Amino acid sequence: MSFSVATTGRMESLAELFTSRATDSCHPGQAIFWEGDPATGTFRIHEGVLRLYRILPDGCRAVTGFAFAGDVLGIAFHDRYSYTAEAVTNVRYSRFSRERLRKLASESPALQHELFEVVADELSAAQEQMILLGQKSSEERVASFLLKNGLRVYGSDKKTIDFELPMTRLDMADYLGLTIETVCRSLTKLKQAKLVSFRGRHRVTLHKLAELARFAGEEELEILRDPDHHDPVVRSEPMPLPFQNDKSGRMHLVI
Amino acid sequence: MSFSVATTGRMESLAELFTSRATDSCHPGQAIFWEGDPATGTFRIHEGVLRLYRILPDGCRAVTGFAFAGDVLGIAFHDRYSYTAEAVTNVRYSRFSRERLRKLASESPALQHELFEVVADELSAAQEQMILLGQKSSEERVASFLLKNGLRVYGSDKKTIDFELPMTRLDMADYLGLTIETVCRSLTKLKQAKLVSFRGRHRVTLHKLAELARFAGEEELEILRDPDHHDPVVRSEPMPLPFQNDKSGRMHLVI
DNA sequence: CGCAAGGTTGACTGCAGTCAATAACCGTGG
DNA sequence: CCACGGTTATTGACTGCAGTCAACCTTGCG
Numbered sequence: 001m002s003f004s005v006a007t008t009g010r011m012e013s014l015a016e017l018f019t020s021r022a023t024d025s026c027h028p029g030q031a032i033f034w035e036g037d038p039a040t041g042t043f044r045i046h047e048g049v050l051r052l053y054r055i056l057p058d059g060c061r062a063v064t065g066f067a068f069a070g071d072v073l074g075i076a077f078h079d080r081y082s083y084t085a086e087a088v089t090n091v092r093y094s095r096f097s098r099e100r101l102r103k104l105a106s107e108s109p110a111l112q113h114e115l116f117e118v119v120a121d122e123l124s125a126a127q128e129q130m131i132l133l134g135q136k137s138s139e140e141r142v143a144s145f146l147l148k149n150g151l152r153v154y155g156s157d158k159k160t161i162d163f164e165l166p167m168t169r170l171d172m173a174d175y176l177g178l179t180i181e182t183v184c185r186s187l188t189k190l191k192q193a194k195l196v197s198f199r200g201r202h203r204v205t206l207h208k209l210a211e212l213a214r215f216a217g218e219e220e221l222e223i224l225r226d227p228d229h230h231d232p233v234v235r236s237e238p239m240p241l242p243f244q245n246d247k248s249g250r251m252h253l254v255i
Numbered sequence: 256m257s258f259s260v261a262t263t264g265r266m267e268s269l270a271e272l273f274t275s276r277a278t279d280s281c282h283p284g285q286a287i288f289w290e291g292d293p294a295t296g297t298f299r300i301h302e303g304v305l306r307l308y309r310i311l312p313d314g315c316r317a318v319t320g321f322a323f324a325g326d327v328l329g330i331a332f333h334d335r336y337s338y339t340a341e342a343v344t345n346v347r348y349s350r351f352s353r354e355r356l357r358k359l360a361s362e363s364p365a366l367q368h369e370l371f372e373v374v375a376d377e378l379s380a381a382q383e384q385m386i387l388l389g390q391k392s393s394e395e396r397v398a399s400f401l402l403k404n405g406l407r408v409y410g411s412d413k414k415t416i417d418f419e420l421p422m423t424r425l426d427m428a429d430y431l432g433l434t435i436e437t438v439c440r441s442l443t444k445l446k447q448a449k450l451v452s453f454r455g456r457h458r459v460t461l462h463k464l465a466e467l468a469r470f471a472g473e474e475e476l477e478i479l480r481d482p483d484h485h486d487p488v489v490r491s492e493p494m495p496l497p498f499q500n501d502k503s504g505r506m507h508l509v510i
Numbered sequence: 511c512g513c514a515a516g517g518t519t520g521a522c523t524g525c526a527g528t529c530a531a532t533a534a535c536c537g538t539g540g
Numbered sequence: 541c542c543a544c545g546g547t548t549a550t551t552g553a554c555t556g557c558a559g560t561c562a563a564c565c566t567t568g569c570g
Binding site: 436440 | 550
C-alpha cells in the first residue's frame with residue numbers, strides 16, 4: 001500500500017537491519033543463491049550487479065532482471081527461490097534470515113510497509129517488462145533498457161548521461177527477449193542515430209535523452225519525480241487519449 | 256514470505272473482510288477502476304471475469320492480466336491504479352477501502368501475511384508471463400494460455416478438461432503479445448493436432464493434457480499440488496539440467 | 511604477443527505481422 | 541421462429557523484422 005507512518009516500539013528500517021549484519025562478497029559468475037534452493041535468506045546488495053535468471057525446460061536461459069546496489073532480494077518467494085542470482089561484477093552483500101525478517105515485520109508496521117514496497121516495486125518492474133516484451137520492437141527494447149539503466153544512476157534532468165553497463169550482450173539479449181545479434185544491431189542503429197555512444201563495451205553515453213525516450217516508446221520522461229528510490233514506474237498519467245470502447249471491449253481509435 | 260500462523264486479537268481473513276461488504280456488479284465493457292485514477296479502493300471479485308490493461312502512449316492496448324472469481328485487486332499499487340479493470344462478463348464484486356485495509360493489516364499479522372501472499376502471487380504470475388513473452392513461440396503462448404486457464408478450473412489430474420474462456424481473441428492477443436490473426440492460426444494448429452477443440456467460440460476442451468503441456472514448453476505438470484487457490488507457479492524444481500556456466504556468465508549446454 | 515572470450519557484421523530464412531476477403535456467431539426485430 | 545446486420549473470428553497472400561548460421565573483429569588477460 002502507500003504511506004504508512006506508524007511506528008511500533010523502536011523503528012528499524014530494512015536497510016539498517018542488513019547493515020547490522022556481516023558483509024559477504026562474491027565474484028563474477030558466482031551465485032548468491034540458486035533457483036530451486038529452499039528460500040531461507042534475504043539479501044541486500046551493497047555494491048555490484050547481479051543477473052537474475054531461470055533455466056527453462058529446454059535449456060534456455062531467461063534473465064528476469066538485474067539487481068543493483070541498494071536492492072533487496074529474496075522477500076517475495078514462496079518456499080523456494082524462483083531464480084538464480086549470479087554476480088556480474090564483484091558483489092558485496094549481506095544476508096538476513098527470512099524467518100527472522102518475517103517475525104520482525106509482524107511486529108513493526110514500518111518494516112512491514114517497507115517490505116511491501118519492495119515487492120510492489122518488483123511487481124511494477126515486472127509489469128513494465130511484460131509490456132516491453134509484448135509490445136516493443138527490438139530497437140525500442142534496447143533503447144528502453146539503456147534509458148532505464150541510465151536513469152537509475154542520474155535523474156532525468158541532464159541532457160547527457162554517462163554510465164557503466166557491466167552485463168554482457170548476452171545478458172541483455174536474454175533479458176530483452178532478443179538474440180545477441182539483434183541487440184548488437186539495435187545498438188549500432190542507436191549509435192548511428194547519435195542517440196548513444198560507447199567507450200569500450202561497457203561504458204555508455206546517452207545523448208539527447210528526450211529523443212531516446214521517444215524512440216523507446218516511453219511517455220514524456222521529464223516529469224522527474226522525487227529522487228527517492230528507483231521509481232520509473234509512473235506511466236499511469238491522466239491519459240487523455242482519443243479512444244472509446246464499446247460494450248464488448250473492442251477498442252476504437254476515434255482519430 | 257511464507258507460512259505465518261500467528262494471530263492477533265480476532266483473526267480476520269481477507270475473504271471475510273470483503274464478504275462483510277455490499278456487493279456491486281457491472282456489465283461487459285464497464286470498468287471497476289481506471290488506469291491513472293487515485294487508488295483508493297481494493298476489490299474482491301465474487302463472480303465473473305475482468306481484463307486488466309493499460310493503454311500505451313501510441314494508443315496500443317496491453318492486457319497485463321485477467322481477474323477471476325476469488326481474486327483480489329488493488330493491493331499493490333502506489334498511489335494510482337496502474338491499469339484499468341474492465342468487465343469481460345457480468346461481474347459481482349465488493350470494495351474495501353485501501354486505507355482501512357492497510358490499517359487492519361498493520362494490526363493483524365495473519366491479514367498482513369495474506370496480503371503479502373496475494374502480491375507475491377501476482378509477482379510470480381508476472382514473471383511467468385515475462386518468460387512466456389520473451390521466450391515462447393506463438394503456438395506455445397496460446398497453448399500455455401489455454402492450459403493455465405483450464406488448470407485454474409480443475410486440477411491437472413483429469414485427462415480432459417472442459418471450460419469457458421469468455422475473453423475475446425483480441426483480449427488473448429493483447430495479453431500474449433500477438434495479433435488476433437496469429438492467435439487464430441495457433442488455435443487452428445492446436446485443433447488440427449487434436450490437442451484442443453471448441454464448441455462455439457468460448458467453450459474449450461483440452462484433450463491430452465500432458466502433450467499439450469509439453470507442446471506449451473511447460474515442465475512436467477502432473478506434480479499436482481493441493482487443490483488450494485491457483486498455484487501453477489512451482490516451476491522451480493530441483494532442475495538437474497546438463498549445463499554449466501563459466502566465470503563470465505555464458506551458458507554452455509554440456510549435452 | 512597470442513589466444514580465447516566476447517562482440518559485430520553480413521547473408522539468408524522463417525515466423526509472425528499486415529492487409530484483405532470470407533465465414534461464423536449473436537442479438538434484435540419482424 | 542427465422543431473417544438480418546453488426547461484431548467477432550478465421551483463412552489466405554504477402555511482407556518484413558528478428559532469428560540463424562557463419563565469418564570476422566576487438567579486447568583483455570596470461
